Amino acid sequence: MNFSKITSLSRWLLLGSVLLPGVCLADEPTLNSANTGWIMASTALVLFMTLPGLAMFYGGLVRAKNVLSVLMQCFAIAGMVSILWLIAGYSLAFGEGNAWLGDFSKMLMAGIGKDTLSGDIPESLFMLFQMTFAIITPALIVGGFAERMRFSAMLLFSAIWLMVVYVPVTHWVWGGGWLGDMGLYDFAGGTVVHITAGVAALVAAMVMGPRRGFGTSSMMPHNMTMTITGAGMLWVGWFGFNGGSALAADGNASMAMLVTHISAATGAMTWLVREWIKFGKPSALGAVTGMVAGLGTITPASGFVSPAGALVIGLLAGIVCFSATNYLKQVLKIDDSLDVFPVHGVGGILGTLLAGIFSSTSLGLFSGYGFAEGIETMGGQLYVQFIGVIATIAFTAVATFAILKLVDLLLGLRVNHEQEIEGLDIVLHEERGYNEIT
Numbered sequence: 001m002n003f004s005k006i007t008s009l010s011r012w013l014l015l016g017s018v019l020l021p022g023v024c025l026a027d028e029p030t031l032n033s034a035n036t037g038w039i040m041a042s043t044a045l046v047l048f049m050t051l052p053g054l055a056m057f058y059g060g061l062v063r064a065k066n067v068l069s070v071l072m073q074c075f076a077i078a079g080m081v082s083i084l085w086l087i088a089g090y091s092l093a094f095g096e097g098n099a100w101l102g103d104f105s106k107m108l109m110a111g112i113g114k115d116t117l118s119g120d121i122p123e124s125l126f127m128l129f130q131m132t133f134a135i136i137t138p139a140l141i142v143g144g145f146a147e148r149m150r151f152s153a154m155l156l157f158s159a160i161w162l163m164v165v166y167v168p169v170t171h172w173v174w175g176g177g178w179l180g181d182m183g184l185y186d187f188a189g190g191t192v193v194h195i196t197a198g199v200a201a202l203v204a205a206m207v208m209g210p211r212r213g214f215g216t217s218s219m220m221p222h223n224m225t226m227t228i229t230g231a232g233m234l235w236v237g238w239f240g241f242n243g244g245s246a247l248a249a250d251g252n253a254s255m256a257m258l259v260t261h262i263s264a265a266t267g268a269m270t271w272l273v274r275e276w277i278k279f280g281k282p283s284a285l286g287a288v289t290g291m292v293a294g295l296g297t298i299t300p301a302s303g304f305v306s307p308a309g310a311l312v313i314g315l316l317a318g319i320v321c322f323s324a325t326n327y328l329k330q331v332l333k334i335d336d337s338l339d340v341f342p343v344h345g346v347g348g349i350l351g352t353l354l355a356g357i358f359s360s361t362s363l364g365l366f367s368g369y370g371f372a373e374g375i376e377t378m379g380g381q382l383y384v385q386f387i388g389v390i391a392t393i394a395f396t397a398v399a400t401f402a403i404l405k406l407v408d409l410l411l412g413l414r415v416n417h418e419q420e421i422e423g424l425d426i427v428l429h430e431e432r433g434y435n436e437i438t
Contacts (some may be wrong), residue, residue: 028193034249040120042244047133049237050080056230057288058143059433060405064222066147067433073151077139077158082231084162084354085131092163094130099178102171114312115437119247126363129244131169133375137166137193143338148420153411157403161200165257165399169196169392174255183375184388185359187256188245190300190352191392198345199396201336201417207404208413210335212420224284232290235264238295242302255369256302258293258311266311267294286322289343293321296347301355305368309358313351321346349389356385381432 014246033149055074059067079087079169088107095102106112109127118126138158145154172179173186211219221227222289242260245282276282297317298310305313324342328334336342357363360378375381407413414420426432 020430029117029120030060031122032248035119035247036121036125038249038253038298039125039244039247040214042320043125043129043132043238045240046092046129046136046244047078049234049241050074050132050136053230053233053237054136054139055205055291056226057207057234058146058338060223060227060230061143061285062146063223063423064220064434065425066163067222067425068431069151069424069428070142070146071433073374074139074431076151076155076434078135080155080159081135081138081162082131084159085097085127085134089134089162089167090130090301093134093167094127094175096176097171098170101168101177102175107176109161114212121127121237121247126247129298132243133189133193134162134166134170137189137197138162138192140197140340140344141204143340144204145190145208146337148208148414149204149426150412151424152413153407153413156411157204157387157407160403161400162408164403165196165200165396166192169395172391173388179388182384183381184383184384185304185370186300186352186388187303187355188242188347190296190298190355191388193345194296194348195352195389195392196396198341198348199393200400201340202334202345202402205334205336205341205398210333212417214335216334219337221285228284228288231291231375235291235295238299242299246303252303254258258305259276259305259313260298262307262310263294263298263314263317264291265294266314267291267297267317270294270315271322274318276417286390289325289339290318290322293317293343293347296344297351297354300348300352301368302359304355304370306358306366308366309354309363309368311355313358316350316354317347320350349393352389352393353382353385356382 008060031290051074054072058074060071062070063084088104091104091106092102096107097103109124109205110125114122114124116123138161141158142154170192171177173192174180184191205208213219213290238260239257247257255337268287268291271293272282272287275286294317298313301309301313324346328336328342345370357378358366359368359381361367361371370381375384392409404413415424415427
């Protein structure tokens, strides 16, 4: 027997026994503390966007007699959506399923413990982060029917809409569905959040009709201080919205935050200048509306475009959304009370299409960070973006119309004439936002 060969073989076996487990472990996902910490912070920021950000932004824009109703709607939506997302929403959005919808494998977080990972962060955290997106989307729709919908109807509509519209579209884009497979660029919710909310608000405004006195009496915001405060919260919270969508504390997240800020600032200044030219004076309302337009428009493109591209996107957001707002109310006479469609809907459409342009790597200074692993031509990417926009609009419009008709049949959508005149705060909640109504 050749003992030297046996010894040599033993050494190799010993070395393999030491190295092999390390090789196997390298393939297993491990928790990344830095990424986990960043997404925890981002989750808090996105929830902060709804409560109190969006609630205060909307609350200041309505008349004093309806301020509590708007705050209450945002608050109630946050609670209700959280429960529905836990029960089945998350599973149907991010479960295996098929190209159109997930399954019930993660219902009530089945099989997901404190050590279960999604990538290199806890899946419980990923679920919570996505929950905050699910909360703000139906809350945005509130602006389309503010000051006239029954509270019970709002709750039922929002619950059905979440499960019938938001959850499937989320699966299509982010949950392994057909739009994601096509290569749609939607980094943080141009289709999933802004187009769905904007189109739903427009359909709701058309189905319900305008507020009493729309077009004949003044319906100015009752508290611009509250609105600007809420707008500031939205601006800050959007860093978590877009930067957190990188799902990592890395250069992609920091670039998403930078382009988000550039687009918001440019949108605000563009709207302000357009208003100054058209009406002779710039307004605080115009500045904050332009800011939100810039934020909504950059959202789908935020992970794919450069700061120079974001500058152009913010400029176009201010111009296009300003025109859409004036056209919708002055020409079409549609009372989308708080301009959800012309700001979020049009901004989401514009931003989703512009993501297909400014993600190109062949635009010189304006080049973005797309195409490397996806479609190799701008035309090909634009085609995919266009398909995503059209599919989201069509599905959302049809489904929202059907849901509104169903809720109207079951509960009635709108308060009566006398109740609307008196104000929803007293009629629906027996409370007042202020001691004296003005």
